[in-house]
Amino acid sequence: MILLPDGSLERIGEPLGEVTNNQAELHAVRITLEILADYHEYPLLIHTDSANVIGWLTATFRVNANTILIRTIQSHIRKFSRI
Numbered sequence: 724m725i726l727l728p729d730g731s732l733e734r735i736g737e738p739l740g741e742v743t744n745n746q747a748e749l750h751a752v753r754i755t756l757e758i759l760a761d762y763h764e765y766p767l768l769i770h771t772d773s774a775n776v777i778g779w780l781t782a783t784f785r786v787n788a789n790t791i792l793i794r795t796i797q798s799h800i801r802k803f804s805r806i
Contacts (some may be wrong), residue, residue, distance in 0.1 A: 725755060728765050733758070748773045749792050752780070756799035765803040 727734040737754055739747055744778050752769060759767060771777060776782030780800065786793050800806055 725758065727759075728762060731734065745773070745775055746789060746792065748776050749779075749789060749796060751778060751797065753792065753796050754805070760799070760802065763803045767803050769806065 725735060727733055735754055735758055737750070739750055742750065750770065752771070755769065756767075775784065779786050780796060781791075
């Protein structure tokens with residue numbers, strides 16, 4: 724679920740096929756950032772229970788797998804004023 728700046732809720736989803744749990748959690752962030760690209764000037768708060776996702780995207784954890792996906796997400800992150 725995404726809470727948009729106008730207060731409306733948006734439910735999103737995308738078929739991923741067979742992926743690992745970590746990949747699914749990363750794709751959730753990617754999809755969210757892509758959908759919210761037009762709102763890049765607003766601060767964005769992402770809730771996740773995945774310490775791995777937080778660690779990889781903040782460069783706290785070493786990235787050993789899913790590097791292309793993580794780089795894609797980091798590229799999207801740089802477009803936002805604040806996350």
